[in-house]
Amino acid sequence: MSSSPIVSVLLTSYNREAYIAEAMESVLAQTFGDLELIVSDDASTDRTRDIACEIARRDPRVRVSVNESNLGDYPNRKRAASLARGEFLKYHDSDDVMYRHCLGVMVEALQSEPRAAVALSASHAWHGGKCPMLLTPSLAYEREYLGTGLFQLGPGSALFRTDAFRELGGFPELQHCSDLLFWIHACTRVNVLLVPGDLFYYRIHPGQEIVKPTNELAQAKALAEAWRVLNSSRCPLQGDTLDQARRNFVFTRAREIYRSLKGRRFASAAARFRHAGLSASDWARYLRPPRRSASAGTPSAP
Numbered sequence: 131m132s133s134s135p136i137v138s139v140l141l142t143s144y145n146r147e148a149y150i151a152e153a154m155e156s157v158l159a160q161t162f163g164d165l166e167l168i169v170s171d172d173a174s175t176d177r178t179r180d181i182a183c184e185i186a187r188r189d190p191r192v193r194v195s196v197n198e199s200n201l202g203d204y205p206n207r208k209r210a211a212s213l214a215r216g217e218f219l220k221y222h223d224s225d226d227v228m229y230r231h232c233l234g235v236m237v238e239a240l241q242s243e244p245r246a247a248v249a250l251s252a253s254h255a256w257h258g259g260k261c262p263m264l265l266t267p268s269l270a271y272e273r274e275y276l277g278t279g280l281f282q283l284g285p286g287s288a289l290f291r292t293d294a295f296r297e298l299g300g301f302p303e304l305q306h307c308s309d310l311l312f313w314i315h316a317c318t319r320v321n322v323l324l325v326p327g328d329l330f331y332y333r334i335h336p337g338q339e340i341v342k343p344t345n346e347l348a349q350a351k352a353l354a355e356a357w358r359v360l361n362s363s364r365c366p367l368q369g370d371t372l373d374q375a376r377r378n379f380v381f382t383r384a385r386e387i388y389r390s391l392k393g394r395r396f397a398s399a400a401a402r403f404r405h406a407g408l409s410a411s412d413w414a415r416y417l418r419p420p421r422r423s424a425s426a427g428t429p430s431a432p
Contacts, residue, residue, distance in 0.1 A: 258428030273427025354407030
């Protein structure tokens with residue numbers, strides 16, 4: 131490994147003793163080996179840090195940093211990013227598993243496309259065309275609001291150019307939905323590169339941040355910011371495309387409120403309505419049946 135690795139893999143952890151060994155070993159087993167693995171432990175109270183330090187003793191590519199106090203999920207991610215030395219930066223959650231070819235696929239694609247600031251993978255293949263697929267800001271917004279979605283991806287889905295990630299300011303330091311807010315703003319400014327899906331295993335379990343009750347309110351507030359951007363000069367969409375994006379957005383918010391009411395989750399419905407960021411005239415103007423296409427946000431030429 132060179133003194134400055136090509137990729138810095140950032141693994142943030144808090145009380146993940148059941149998963150962290152498998153998560154770390156999956157990084158160290160990558161076919162692309164020019165990497166450093168930075169573990170930023172957020173003052174765990176179980177054996178997480180001990181397990182990480184034991185693996186670090188066996189592999190010089192691993193560095194373990196332990197926070198003096200618990201910072202929280204996204205502040206810890208920011209701290210981990212400050213320690214990165216690589217040209218590229220890759221988050222990897224301490225309960226997930228990278229498949230052996232993950233970094234090789236993502237690094238090669240991003241190295242070959244200098245116009246992109248970030249490469250994105252998902253748990254599925256991308257609709258509309260073959261990968262790698264370069265999306266300009268307008269195409270990214272079309273894919274999110276007129277297609278099958280894009281902004282729902284978590285930090286582990288991305289390989290960043292480190293300089294570009296820092297210039298964008300990194301993830302906001304909020305408890306929930308910082309990734310959604312990041313994509314809302316970042317995709318107005320930089321190109322993203324879609325690469326093949328299914329490069330890692332995203333583990334579902336009861337201890338995840340996403341399943342906590344406070345996440346729903348945070349999501350409602352983040353989506354209010356999405357509406358503000360859709361109505362600002364920063365939005366890369368124009369004309370009829372922008373009008374349809376707004377209609378789709380408002381319909382989706384109405385459907386979420388309806389489903390909360392149908393499930394007798396009245397507090398959730400009230401919070402979604404209150405924090406939607408929509409005026410009475412917005413509801414009246416844009417609440418229409420949606421129109422989406424799986425091919426929306428697909429480049430028309432190589």
